[in-house]
Amino acid sequence: MRFYEYEAKALFQKHGLPLGQSKLIDNSSGAPNQARAAFKSLDCGPVVLKSQVLSGGRMKAGAVQFADTADEAGEAAKAILPIEVNGQKCRSILVEEKTPIEQEYFVAITWDGRAKRPVCVFSDMGGIDIEEVAEKNPEHVSKTHFSSILPLTPRIAKEAVGATGVSGSDLNKLAPIVFKLMQIFLKYDLTLAEINPLAKLKDGRFLVLDGHIDMEAEARGNHKALLDELGIGDEETRQGRPPTEFELAGARVNAADHRGVAGNVVEFDGNLGLVIGAGGGSLTLFDAIRDHGGEPANYCEIGGNPSMSKAKELTKLILSKPGVEKIAVMMNVVSNTRVDIVARGVIKGCLEAGKDPAETIAIFRIPGAWEEEGFKILEKYGVDYCDRTVSMYDAAGRAVAKMQS
Amino acid sequence: MPGEFIDIRVDAKVAKNATLARKLAEICPVSIFISPDEGSGDGIAIDESNLDECVLCDLCLQAAPKGKIKIVKLYE
Numbered sequence: 001m002r003f004y005e006y007e008a009k010a011l012f013q014k015h016g017l018p019l020g021q022s023k024l025i026d027n028s029s030g031a032p033n034q035a036r037a038a039f040k041s042l043d044c045g046p047v048v049l050k051s052q053v054l055s056g057g058r059m060k061a062g063a064v065q066f067a068d069t070a071d072e073a074g075e076a077a078k079a080i081l082p083i084e085v086n087g088q089k090c091r092s093i094l095v096e097e098k099t100p101i102e103q104e105y106f107v108a109i110t111w112d113g114r115a116k117r118p119v120c121v122f123s124d125m126g127g128i129d130i131e132e133v134a135e136k137n138p139e140h141v142s143k144t145h146f147s148s149i150l151p152l153t154p155r156i157a158k159e160a161v162g163a164t165g166v167s168g169s170d171l172n173k174l175a176p177i178v179f180k181l182m183q184i185f186l187k188y189d190l191t192l193a194e195i196n197p198l199a200k201l202k203d204g205r206f207l208v209l210d211g212h213i214d215m216e217a218e219a220r221g222n223h224k225a226l227l228d229e230l231g232i233g234d235e236e237t238r239q240g241r242p243p244t245e246f247e248l249a250g251a252r253v254n255a256a257d258h259r260g261v262a263g264n265v266v267e268f269d270g271n272l273g274l275v276i277g278a279g280g281g282s283l284t285l286f287d288a289i290r291d292h293g294g295e296p297a298n299y300c301e302i303g304g305n306p307s308m309s310k311a312k313e314l315t316k317l318i319l320s321k322p323g324v325e326k327i328a329v330m331m332n333v334v335s336n337t338r339v340d341i342v343a344r345g346v347i348k349g350c351l352e353a354g355k356d357p358a359e360t361i362a363i364f365r366i367p368g369a370w371e372e373e374g375f376k377i378l379e380k381y382g383v384d385y386c387d388r389t390v391s392m393y394d395a396a397g398r399a400v401a402k403m404q405s
Numbered sequence: 406m407p408g409e410f411i412d413i414r415v416d417a418k419v420a421k422n423a424t425l426a427r428k429l430a431e432i433c434p435v436s437i438f439i440s441p442d443e444g445s446g447d448g449i450a451i452d453e454s455n456l457d458e459c460v461l462c463d464l465c466l467q468a469a470p471k472g473k474i475k476i477v478k479l480y481e
């Protein structure tokens with residue numbers, strides 16, 4: 001769940017990170033007047049006006065503008081308001097003091113799935129694409145893992161900064177900022193806490209110029225107080241783009257029945273519908289389909305023993321998507337989801353969509369609880385299935401091969 | 406009408422037993438049986454649209470006199 005920049009900065013401010021002066025104005029027709037007033041009340045000279053959207057690419061889209069006078073600020077606000085950035089409308093505009101910068105740094109805390117630990121990525125070449133820096137100037141990027149269980153010490157932050165060659169007073173000023181970001185990351189169950197750029201000003205001070213925060217969606221309940229404080233409502237999904245009609249329909253399928261999960265879908269352009277899930281299985285299976293050259297029509301997550309009707313409605317929804325020819329029904333080995341109930345659901349979904357399950361289900365690979373019963377059902381309807389002796393990767397390959405034959 | 410996968414057959418000898426009908430409505434975890442208190446008549450009534458939700462838990466078989474209710478798996 002993504003935060004807007006102004007919310008990320010409010011969180012940073014709460015924890016004492018250094019920020020420039022700013023004012024938030026709304027996206028109404030009165031925004032130009034508000035921008036003029038903000039310029040005057042900030043009384044800090046030139047300002048930068050930044051559209052508040054959840055997507056990157058603001059500068060390129062013209063949604064970040066500079067102003068040296070109050071009138072220029074009004075004009076900039078007027079120009080920014082109608083600009084959509086990657087399909088996202090301007091939610092509000094942050095008017096912030098423009099500071100004379102000497103050097104820009106990058107710092108991000110995220111999860112390293114392979115190391116199964118948080119990692120701090122730091123660079124003394126901030127403000128630009130960090131992947132590019134890592135490729136062309138790897139000596140300017142440090143990656144420092146730390147524990148999410150053991151007590152966090154400032155020494156780790158110092159190591160992360162020092163590893164890029166930063167020393168002396170810069171090291172002493174940067175390390176506490178990085179340390180606070182690590183603490184924020186852990187405290188609020190974040191999946192990303194990033195400052196880019198973290199600027200060193202000409203007067204030697206350091207300021208957070210832009211920030212990104214992603215919170216683990218499942219942790220929302222634990223941090224309700226913070227979300228309330230920031231004005232983030234329960235209804236806000238906060239993904240990188242607004243949900244499509246297909247995705248909203250999936251959410252309705254999921255919400256209509258409390259039993260299990262089936263309906264968290266993300267839309268893609270391909271022709272192979274996916275009914276997938278179980279303990280990370282969704283991501284593995286999605287990647288496997290793509291690795292075999294398949295084109296998924298959707299990502300989804302099923303699990304927790306959804307009812308027959310929930311699996312059925314999800315199947316019907318996926319089959320209703322234009323261009324979807326077949327579906328692949330695959331999960332890791334399941335212990336808390338009934339194979340036979342999912343089998344009933346997907347078969348009934350095909351039938352109610354007017355399709356032959358044997359032709360439509362490219363592969364059914366859900367081993368686990370009640371699998372013998374499930375396999376009996378699949379056999380009766382002539383659906384191709386496999387048990388746990390076939391890996392998820394190979395099952396995905398079988399599904400893709402059917403799409404290509 | 407049976408479901409796509411499941412049918413439930415109730416012996417005529419218990420079909421009008423309102424006490425059993427109430428018990429079945431109470432125990433079935435997926436609401437396949439309708440209680441007479443919900444206006445379904447005075448005997449055992451089945452929500453046919455729900456038959457395929459049956460999780461084969463056998464609770465109804467245990468609640469009824471032996472052999473008087475049968476769960477039929479139509480895929481066998």
Ligand code: SF4
Pocket residue numbers: 413432433434435436437458459460461462463464465466476
């Ligand atoms: S077996 Fe269980 S789920 Fe099925 S009808 Fe009987 S009580 Fe309901």
